[in-house]
Amino acid sequence: MTTPATATATILFTDLVGFTEYTDACGDAAAVEVLDHQTAIARAALDHGGGRLVKELGDGLMFWFERPASALRSARSMLAAVDAARDTRAFPLGVRMGMHCGDVTPRGDDFVGRTVNVAARITDLAAPGELVVSDGIVAALAPDGAEFQPVGPVRVKGVASPIWLHRLATRPSY
């Protein structure tokens, strides 16, 4: 058996905030419409950078990017598109995102490894309309990382040392 080649990559997760409750309140057809809309926004955003949609996870999406810069461009584009759609009430829910970079191991079209797990975990700490990234992303983007604001160190299950988080929001916070 051969071991799959591990390579450095950037993983981005999105999560639709309140999707389960929205489905309960508005029904399955409306829920499917939201998912389709989210996927359409994501695919349009990906046109701006070198990455791909890996898979859909219920109401969330997982993306792979070769570099953090293209991941950031796509994430920004997605957040801006969702905000614009929400302003016109065309999109009913907020989207939050988490991003981390490091080694990933391919498994078919999918990727596995600690980098994937950490990216998924930090998504839980983002607010709607917000991207939370690890310090690895900020360091890789330097000096452009100045646009991020520090959130703090967080311990992620299965990872020995704390991971510093930073936030990027498309809208100003109050």
Place this chain on the structure above:
Amino acid sequence: MRVIAESDRREVIASTGAIARDGGPVTIDGGSAKVLARVPEGTPLVIGTTSGRVTIEGRVGAVSVVTASGRISVADAASVDARSASGRIEVGHADGGCRVVATSGRVDIGHCGGADAMSESGRIVVSDAHGPVRANCTSGRIQLTMAGAHDVEAETVSGRVEVSFPDGLRPLVVNSPAEVPGERAGHDCVVVARSGAGRVVVSGR
């Protein structure tokens, strides 16, 4: 973790945990250890823990707290960014803005210069807002008491939304199915309030 800000203190001391200060805020990486820290009043803080309650007593500067699991209480700060993947978040007083993310837990904010609050499965209460408020809740009630004419954006999927302003103020309520006693089309500030399955009430007091 317990952090106490003291007016007569000049240095930071802590029982355990990694503490750093490189010209910026005091950083306390507590992990899951029980930490007691004492800091000078007005100290800016960045705090991270794995689990357990984080309590900040006394008056501190700008504070960021992030925990994977645990309740967060901030008594009095210049501004607050607090995030817990699982636990209630309380802020007593913040001169500036409060950014609060509680994945599963209630959010309680007292006096604040503005708030941006999110809770997935708990109510959001802001009881004395002196600036604009944005509140996003999945399955809980949103209750906002505005101290003046400040914009509001409040949204919950399955809960009630209540926004109250001081008597005499006339907010412009837009894009909302809100019940508004008196005239709906004021001009003092803008309110956007929505609920997927609950009542929306904008009122004076």
